[in-house]
Ligand SMILES: *[C@@H]1O[C@H](CO)[C@@H](O)[C@H](O)[C@H]1NC(C)=O
Ligand SMILES: *[C@@H]1O[C@H](CO)[C@@H](O)[C@H](O)[C@H]1NC(C)=O
Ligand SMILES: *[C@@H]1O[C@H](CO)[C@@H](O)[C@H](O)[C@H]1NC(C)=O
């Protein structure tokens with residue numbers, strides 16, 4: 001979303017005012033917005049759209065037939081008009097809940113005397129690093145409870161334009177912090193699971209929604225403002241292949257697996273067409289192919305951007321018509337309200353298309369209970385102030401940060417620190433006493449902050465030196481910091497970025513720690529007498545090679561942007577209250593990467609003719625600082641493969657036509673390609689002394705065909721392991737979904753041939769063979785690989801090995 005067109009406070013007050021003048025009997029200043037208050041206004045009983053015994057389709061149809069064209073146009077914008085004659089108040093569609101209820105959207109706000117703040121979870125990039133789907137769901141559930149409580153109190157809407165499921169393709173992207181990282185499978189899982197947490201009702205009512213979520217920004221959006229290029233003017237050149245196997249999977253999963261109520265199209269153009277004006281992307285794909293049950297919204301205000309920045313059409317009514325015809329239902333901004341009637345009058349768009357847009361939008365509001373009278377009488381009616389920032393919710397924020405924090409280096413096993421042996425701890429660095437920096441983009445007002453300094457001081461006595469601020473252009477305070485370090489038993493250095501370096505509308509140009517922070521770290525480390533723990537607080541990856549190589553820096557932790565309880569979670573990890581289990585959801589590149597790859601290069605695959613090395617771990621063929629999936633623990637884990645097939649027969653039906661004489665692929669959506677799956681069973685044993693959670697990642701390297709990824713995440717599972725006790729982890733691999741590759745035309749195919757499966761440093765080959773003889777899957781006997789593949793690994797070693805594959 002852009003700041004440029006965000007509605008101003010006066011507009012919000014205007015909404016309240018309209019609402020108040022309409023529901024005059026409500027005495028409190030803040031009151032929830034809702035329609036069909038038949039108890040207070042019995043004349044509304046005559047409207048079928050207010051009758052909760054009727055099905056939603058019938059009710060929406062009834063409502064539509066009562067509305068004028070201008071009333072319809074005024075309903076499908078971010079601040080929808082009230083329709084007093086029908087008992088419908090103004091509704092603010094734009095709320096946000098990326099990692100906690102946020103006031104970035106103007107329909108939600110905090111007020112000291114009403115609801116002063118909401119639980120602020122870690123920024124999504126860190127939550128994703130937990131690789132724990134139950135956590136993604138649990139956070140979604142808490143956020144929707146707080147959101148619904150705020151709606152009941154009159155300070156939030158019901159439709160929240162979160163999550164952001166764009167692929168974090170380039171480490172420079174200022175909004176990468178909002179995303180679950182660079183991998184399509186992890187991003188899809190995070191997106192669909194968080195959406196379910198937000199939307200699913202505890203009473204199991206599948207038709208109704210707790211709150212409405214929105215997956216954004218569709219599609220190929222991953223550049224905000226880099227050198228002279230900005231998102232309003234950027235035209236992403238995206239191949240059909242990259243669209244299908246990198247950019248679109250998270251959106252598809254949001255719709256198919258998450259049943260999301262909305263998809264938002266992005267500002268940028270895709271192959272010469274604005275995303276919000278592309279019928280193939282919206283109507284044909286999101287609605288046609290994926291069958292979105294909900295509305296497609298624009299970014300704020302994409303239609304103005306189409307008209308003014310992209311000069312897509314000569315008149316704003318033509319832009320409006322093009323967007324509606326492409327499948328857009330709702331506009332963040334006011335273009336649809338201003339120009340829809342004119343577009344209809346000029347014959348640029350049919351009334352029926354406008355009706356579709358209003359139907360999709362109002363169906364969602366109806367599923368949310370907006371037309372069911374007072375929220376206090378509804379299922380979530382009891383939620384209120386007491387349900388926001390509750391101790392349990394704030395504990396989950398701390399737990400989420402603990403689960404995400406990634407241990408990158410731990411020489412001499414210097415971590416965890418023993419509380420008893422630390423008489424004084426020096427806490428140093430620009431983010432050592434961070435508050436706002438911990439919550440990042442699209443945050444709200446948190447319940448409170450536990451800074452790193454506060455979290456650590458709760459364990460031991462500390463001395464604090466800032467050293468410099470994040471820009472770190474002055475070394476004046478370095479000596480004081482070094483002095484503090486020289487006297488302390490241990491040093492925790494908290495460095496990194498904040499919103500002045502990585503943010504919306506602000507991409508980075510360098511991918512190392514800003515200013516002279518590196519120098520601060522090295523000087524402090526040199527002066528230190530005890531262990532030095534370097535903590536990096538950032539959204540994107542950092543070149544920290546200097547610290548990897550510095551023997552005085554004994555440990556490195558990445559804490560993402562860890563949310564309101566970030567400092568407490570960090571302290572829990574440092575003092576061994578929690579055994580770190582996070583894994584990097586993005587590749588950390590060397591600093592030279594930015595000179596090699598222009599941010600405008602949206603091609604994922606390496607290109608030998610231009611020297612492009614490829615992007616993300618799936619394609620990148622260069623050196624890394626830390627690879628995707630890297631993360632250490634205070635324990636070591638041993639993997640043993642106990643079951644996996646070596647051969648699978650893929651039956652072809654008679655009608656299948658082969659592209660080549662050897663018939664090396666079958667269509668993944670072919671009728672024979674269903675229910676084809678196999679299990680990979682491994683045991684994982686914690687051979688350390690400390691119990692801990694551990695994520696097992698299963699990767700596949702497909703046969704060399706179609707320039708397929710060199711390596712791809714197939715599945716992941718997080719398990720809790722007490723020392724010494726083996727645990728069986730089973731991956732059920734759906735061949736058509738998980739082992740398929742995408743051809744140049746964007747078609748998903750199962751390639752016959754040899755796949756390399758990798759778990760840690762276990763390698764296992766499975767061959768897919770064509771069998772014309774049978775229609776059903778014939779699975780050859782499972783080979784027992786126990787003897788051959790028993791490997792003892794340290795996670796560190798295994799991840800590093802995997803990285804060079
Ligand atoms: C907060 O709410 C109170 C009580 O409704 C109201 O009196 C006050 O003006 C509000 N403050 C702001 C800044 O909106
Ligand atoms: C609401 O719809 C039900 C089912 O059609 C009907 O029986 C009932 O009379 C309706 N209520 C009103 C107030 O019209
Ligand atoms: C829509 O109309 C309002 C009121 O005239 C105006 O303030 C606003 O700028 C218009 N918006 C656009 C996108 O033209």
Ligand SMILES: *[C@@H]1O[C@H](CO)[C@@H](O)[C@H](O)[C@H]1NC(C)=O
Nearest residue numbers: 432433434435449451453464
């Ligand atoms: C840390 O930050 C908090 C909040 O900004 C501030 O009140 C406190 O004085 C700071 N602590 C130190 C030691 O500077």
Ligand SMILES: *[C@@H]1O[C@H](CO)[C@@H](O)[C@H](O)[C@H]1NC(C)=O
Nearest residue numbers: 469470471472473474475500
């Ligand atoms: C350092 O950066 C700050 C913030 O950007 C700026 O205000 C200050 O003038 C800079 N100082 C020097 C010495 O460049």
Ligand SMILES: *[C@@H]1O[C@H](CO)[C@@H](O)[C@H](O)[C@H]1NC(C)=O
Nearest residue numbers: 224225226230231232505506
């Ligand atoms: C891009 O960033 C520059 C400052 O670096 C700023 O002046 C400009 O307004 C930004 N443009 C957009 C479109 O965000």
Ligand SMILES: *[C@@H]1O[C@H](CO)[C@@H](O)[C@H](O)[C@H]1NC(C)=O
Nearest residue numbers: 132134135138693718719720
């Ligand atoms: C995953 O997260 C949930 C919710 O916080 C937690 O209860 C569970 O223990 C976590 N799983 C593992 C293996 O850590």
